[in-house]
Structure formats: C-alpha cells, structure tokens
Amino acid sequence: MTVLATREAVGSASVRPAKIVISGVTKRFQRRGDSFLALSAVDLDIAEGEFVSIVGPSGCGKSTLLYMLGGFVPASDGSMRIDGEPVSGPGLDRGVVFQEYALFPWLTVSQNIGYALDRSGRPRQERNEIVERYITLMGLRGFENSFPRELSGGMKQRVALARTFAYRPGILLLDEPFGALDAQTREIMQDELLRLWKTDRKTVVMVTHDVDEAVYLSTRVCVMSHRPGRIVEEFDIALDRSGSREEIVLTDQYRGIRNAVWMSVRRQVTESRTATA
Ligand SMILES: Nc1ncnc2c1ncn2[C@@H]1O[C@H](COP(=O)(O)OP(=O)(O)OP(=O)(O)O)[C@@H](O)[C@H]1O
Ligand SMILES: [Mg+2]
Structure with a gap:
C-alpha cells in the first residue's frame, strides 16, 4: 500500500533505543474460578x-x-521495560488518564489538577500559574472549587486531562x-x-x-x-x-x-x- x-x-524511530519495550506479555485473569487469557504474547517497542x-x-x-x-496490573508472563527498567x-x-477518569473525590478541581505538580516539588507560584492556565484552557473557569461529584462526565474528563497534561510526565x-x-x-x-x-x-x-x-x-x-x-x-x-x-x-x-x-x-x-x- x-x-x-x-x-x-x-x-x-527504529534506530533510536526504545523507551518502552513490551515483550511476550501475556495476561490471565481469574473469573468465576476459571482462568482466561486476556492478552496473548504482545510485543511492542516504542521509541x-x-x-x-x-x-x-x-x-x-x-x-x-x-x-x-x-x-x-502485573503481567502474567513476559516483560515490560521503560528506559531499560x-x-x-x-x-x-508516567501520567495516566483512565477510561473512567478517576479523579480524587475529596479534592476540588484545582486541587486535582495540582495534585502531581505538588508531588513533583514545583515552587508554589509556578504550580498555581500552571493550574490557572489549565483551568482556562479546559473551560473549567468558575468550577475551580467544585468537587468531582458536582461535575458532568465531560468536565471530569477535562479535569483528568488537565491533571495529567499539567505536570508533563x-x-x-x-x-x-x-x-x-x-x-x-x-x-x-x-x-x-x-x-x-x-x-x-x-x-x-x-x-x-x-x-x-x-x-x-x-x-x-x-x-x-x-x-x-x-x-x-x-x-x-x-x-x-x-x-x-x-x-x-x-x-x-x-x-x-x-x-x-x-x-x-x-x-x-x-x-x-x-x-x-
Ligand atoms: N481485573 C479484571 N478481572 C477479571 N477480568 C478482567 C479484569 N480486567 C479486565 N478483565 C477482562 O479482560 C478483558 C479485556 O478487558 P479490557 O478492559 O482491557 O478491554 P478493552 O479492550 O479496554 O475494552 P473496551 O474497548 O471495551 O474498553 C475483558 O474480557 C475484561 O472483562
Ligand atoms: Mg478499555
């Protein structure tokens, strides 16, 4: 084609050393006492x-x-390496945005967005500026102090994206x-x-x-x-x-x-x- x-x-892409190496990864889950195969020998290199x-x-x-x-989730077989580890x-x-947009229910929108920034040791002012920028960018102005239960599904997803994009993993x-x-x-x-x-x-x-x-x-x-x-x-x-x-x-x-x-x-x-x- x-x-x-x-x-x-x-x-x-192919000549640079791979950042992520997935080799022969298999996943079995237990369901109602039976084991079933969800993934079978997945190989994938990502530069x-x-x-x-x-x-x-x-x-x-x-x-x-x-x-x-x-x-x-641990692999049942095979290996996954990132930067060789x-x-x-x-x-x-690694910043993850989950399919179910898993926010922290006890934190407000601003606190959710700042969560990883707090952990990555940014100075307070820089942290606040980044959070403010994402509040605007994601159309969340006015909801800074709302809790996830007060948001629609789409809004929760925007908070989850902001939380991950903001700290640039x-x-x-x-x-x-x-x-x-x-x-x-x-x-x-x-x-x-x-x-x-x-x-x-x-x-x-x-x-x-x-x-x-x-x-x-x-x-x-x-x-x-x-x-x-x-x-x-x-x-x-x-x-x-x-x-x-x-x-x-x-x-x-x-x-x-x-x-x-x-x-x-x-x-x-x-x-x-x-x-x-
Ligand atoms: N923790 C678990 N315990 C048992 N079975 C599981 C578990 N997690 C996923 N599965 C099963 O593994 C299979 C793959 O699930 P997965 O959620 O990875 O699919 P998916 O490709 O993301 O599907 P979708 O496109 O619908 O999101 C499914 O049959 C699911 O029921
Ligand atoms: Mg899925």
Whole structure:
C-alpha cells in the first residue's frame, strides 16, 4: 500500500533505543474460578517521542495493556521495560488518564489538577500559574472549587486531562481520553494534545475507538485482535502535521491511511463477533 510509509521512511524511530519495550506479555485473569487469557504474547517497542495509538474491538485488552504499562496490573508472563527498567509499579514518570477518569473525590478541581505538580516539588507560584492556565484552557473557569461529584462526565474528563497534561510526565498513557467529550470539545482537546506533543515530544500511548483520532494524532497505529488480544497490524503514519486540521484531513494521504486502518479494525471487530456468536 503506497500511502503507508515504511518504518525507515518515517525517520529515526527504529534506530533510536526504545523507551518502552513490551515483550511476550501475556495476561490471565481469574473469573468465576476459571482462568482466561486476556492478552496473548504482545510485543511492542516504542521509541522516545513516538505517539502510538492502540485500537481494536471492545474487550480485546487495550485498557489492560495500558494499565500494565502504568504499573497498576502485573503481567502474567513476559516483560515490560521503560528506559531499560522493569515496570514494577506506578511512577511519576508516567501520567495516566483512565477510561473512567478517576479523579480524587475529596479534592476540588484545582486541587486535582495540582495534585502531581505538588508531588513533583514545583515552587508554589509556578504550580498555581500552571493550574490557572489549565483551568482556562479546559473551560473549567468558575468550577475551580467544585468537587468531582458536582461535575458532568465531560468536565471530569477535562479535569483528568488537565491533571495529567499539567505536570508533563515523560510518558502519557491515555485510555480513551476524549470519549466523554462533545465533538467540539474533543477537537479542541485533541489539538491541545497535538500541540503539547509537538512542543515537548513526550512519548504517548493512547487507546481509542476513534480511527480518525488515532490517525490524526499518532505516528503509529497498532491494531489489536479480539480476545486474547495481540497486535495484528501496525501502520506508520507519516503525515505532514504542519497545517490546520482541515488541511490535514482533506489530503489523499490522510484519507488513504484512515481507510486502511478502518478496514483493519473492522476485520477484527467482525472476527470477534463471529468468534463470540
Ligand atoms: N481485573 C479484571 N478481572 C477479571 N477480568 C478482567 C479484569 N480486567 C479486565 N478483565 C477482562 O479482560 C478483558 C479485556 O478487558 P479490557 O478492559 O482491557 O478491554 P478493552 O479492550 O479496554 O475494552 P473496551 O474497548 O471495551 O474498553 C475483558 O474480557 C475484561 O472483562
Ligand atoms: Mg478499555
């Protein structure tokens, strides 16, 4: 397929040492006394500064894989390394936005956003300026002192994104981070993420169901099979992202890649339906 660049054409991603190395990772869960395989021998290397999206059928293990990287779920087999070190638990080097946007219910919006900044030892004034900037950016002005229970789902998601973006961890692990947002806010947040990624070149691993979002934002899209999940196809996305969103999504290149990824996901979803029928 001509629209898909080879790994070499994309640039130096393959020659730089990998920041994240996932090899032969398997996950078994116990359910009603039985053990079942959620992930099967997943291999994935991610270079520093890459933006990798993971797409695939519901229940294929995307969240599980991300939370294993976050250090919240141990692997049953295989290994996960970050900067050469085995992942043994959560750390401030990784900022996680959970699918359920897990906020601290006992903290206000401002305190939630400042949470990791407090732990990373920023001076008070700088911390407050960053929190204020994100309150404005995320459209949360007026809700600084509200508690999560007083917010809508979309607002909670914006607080969760702000909390993670604000302290700029080296690795962002995002589980359907824009799923609860209305279409306009979603585009604003996607562009904010793209802007952050372009300036900071953090390593991003994002799970999404939205193929357009994956292609628009990522340097690589990995398609997972139905359960037990493994990575069945990878697409390198060498898009020129210097233009506006409108310019990018209208190019033949964007549309060609988008259709190829969409077909690949559709194959997996169809197979998962046949398998469970
Ligand atoms: N803690 C757990 N205990 C038992 N089973 C689990 C646990 N966490 C996940 N599972 C199961 O593992 C499989 C993968 O779940 P996971 O949440 O990773 O899927 P997903 O790809 O993120 O799905 P979705 O797209 O719907 O969010 C599912 O069958 C789920 O029921
Ligand atoms: Mg999930």
